[in-house]
Amino acid sequence: MEKAVDKTIITVVGKDTVGIIAKVCTYLADNHINVLDISQTIIQGFFNMMMIVDLNTSEKPFAECAKELEELGEVIGVTIKCQREEIFDMMHRI
Amino acid sequence: MINIWEVHETNKMIEHENLDVRTITIGISLLDCIDSDLKRLNEKIYRKITTIAKDLVKVGEEIEQEYGIPIVNKRISVTPIALIGGAACKSPEDFATIADTMDAAAKAVGVNLIGGYSALVSKGMTKADEMLIRSIPDALCRTERVCSSVNLASTKTGINMDAVKLMGEILLEVAEHSKDRDSVDCMKLVVFCNAPDDNPFMAGAFHGVTEADAVIHVGVSGPGVVKTALEKVRGENFETLCETIKKTAFKVTRVGQLVAKEASRRLNIPFGIVDLSLAPTPAIGDSVADILCEIGLEYAGAPGTTAALALLNDQVKKGGVMASSYVGGLSGAFIPVSEDQGMIDAVTANAITLEKLEAMTCVCSVGLDMIAIPGDTKASTISGIIADEMALGMVNQKTTAARLIPVIGKGVGDTVEFGGLFGYAPIMPVNQYSCEAFINRGGRIPAPIHSFKN
Numbered sequence: 001m002e003k004a005v006d007k008t009i010i011t012v013v014g015k016d017t018v019g020i021i022a023k024v025c026t027y028l029a030d031n032h033i034n035v036l037d038i039s040q041t042i043i044q045g046f047f048n049m050m051m052i053v054d055l056n057t058s059e060k061p062f063a064e065c066a067k068e069l070e071e072l073g074e075v076i077g078v079t080i081k082c083q084r085e086e087i088f089d090m091m092h093r094i
Numbered sequence: 095m096i097n098i099w100e101v102h103e104t105n106k107m108i109e110h111e112n113l114d115v116r117t118i119t120i121g122i123s124l125l126d127c128i129d130s131d132l133k134r135l136n137e138k139i140y141r142k143i144t145t146i147a148k149d150l151v152k153v154g155e156e157i158e159q160e161y162g163i164p165i166v167n168k169r170i171s172v173t174p175i176a177l178i179g180g181a182a183c184k185s186p187e188d189f190a191t192i193a194d195t196m197d198a199a200a201k202a203v204g205v206n207l208i209g210g211y212s213a214l215v216s217k218g219m220t221k222a223d224e225m226l227i228r229s230i231p232d233a234l235c236r237t238e239r240v241c242s243s244v245n246l247a248s249t250k251t252g253i254n255m256d257a258v259k260l261m262g263e264i265l266l267e268v269a270e271h272s273k274d275r276d277s278v279d280c281m282k283l284v285v286f287c288n289a290p291d292d293n294p295f296m297a298g299a300f301h302g303v304t305e306a307d308a309v310i311h312v313g314v315s316g317p318g319v320v321k322t323a324l325e326k327v328r329g330e331n332f333e334t335l336c337e338t339i340k341k342t343a344f345k346v347t348r349v350g351q352l353v354a355k356e357a358s359r360r361l362n363i364p365f366g367i368v369d370l371s372l373a374p375t376p377a378i379g380d381s382v383a384d385i386l387c388e389i390g391l392e393y394a395g396a397p398g399t400t401a402a403l404a405l406l407n408d409q410v411k412k413g414g415v416m417a418s419s420y421v422g423g424l425s426g427a428f429i430p431v432s433e434d435q436g437m438i439d440a441v442t443a444n445a446i447t448l449e450k451l452e453a454m455t456c457v458c459s460v461g462l463d464m465i466a467i468p469g470d471t472k473a474s475t476i477s478g479i480i481a482d483e484m485a486l487g488m489v490n491q492k493t494t495a496a497r498l499i500p501v502i503g504k505g506v507g508d509t510v511e512f513g514g515l516f517g518y519a520p521i522m523p524v525n526q527y528s529c530e531a532f533i534n535r536g537g538r539i540p541a542p543i544h545s546f547k548n
Contacts, residue, residue, distance in 0.1 A: 011101055040098075043102060049098075050098040081162055085096060088104055091100075091345045092096065092104075092345075
């Protein structure tokens, strides 16, 4: 049986440069992580991107993906955070 | 589906407004450890604590990482030790060995504090209760992580004035034992009226006898989040003010509920309660006093402070109650002096006095908290301050507490440094007139008339 969707929110915040989305998406594709939704905007002059992804399709555990994405962020010069979706759902949905 | 603005709002609260979960506390019953042999008792206690709480820190850190929410403290509370040690302990020194065991167990599982070195004496003291109380100075001095509390009064039983008198003396002894370190051990000791069985916050946490074998309680926080939300409604009327606090408290508490449920699931220990408290820290922007200022006061302590705090406390509860399936513990705004930069500023500016703080404790949780007083304060005067606080709790049917720090060798005008989350405090003046004859009467103050509801 297929595992249920395990939604994780990836946020990318930092100075806008060429190729941020491409680099993050390449990492996700390489690790078989399916992207469910992407939105992007500029908040107070900073590049802000939010992706909703399904980590269940990846072989790597959450902690490892989070760490590797954080390291990728350091290379690109942005902050990348992974958080499980429930924290946002709990706070913003009754 | 969740949108980018909602994600941004949550992460802004965490990154810039000090939103955190203040503590995950496992309450552990030690009733099944009772033994008449002291050595065996200590072994059983150590084994039970280190077995049940062995994964607490690891699970706490996993939740922190996966949800991106800091969980500041992981802690343990146990059944009041006076009940557990009664059969084995023949002297205060025997009781102190149990404190050693608790300390060792706390270190073994990596929690920063363990509460429950406690006695419940609101009506009378057993021999064991008295021995435990007399062992407190030694126990707190030779351990690092053990916290102690004594319940001296309740609405149902009245105030045990013999115990109030004794605690005044004990507090000075604790101060004397740690006088080379600014009497810091006093911050690990608190006295209560109507102490809750399920409080996750130290120093007053213990695992009540009405509780299950093991249970998870979570204490949320977030004064900075409330303060920031209120900045956007400056000058608006009370309706808008209250709605804003309520909505913010709801959001903060939901995070606590999530963490509590997750911790409970992963540790396979039942979920107890979420404690809806606004708990400040000395960090800038994490202050309850700053919220009072944002509501419209120049300093905490100005006229209007009690009303503003009453409103704040009530709205936090109204917002929080809907956000959690079970609410308990202390649940309200904390007003410690040393742990709140805004409160320290108010003391330094002479805007707030001990008497005003006492009035504020009528409308919020918990009581006179982390207040440094001159080291030459008489034991009977300390007992008098405690008795006043107990009377407020008894008559108003609420929890009140006192955590005073008489700093040996220091007086008004001096400052004491407690370190870390405990902050620092200017020493506050105490009313100089005597209450010795009152305290020396002995016996107990009967329960108030409105406690007879049967």
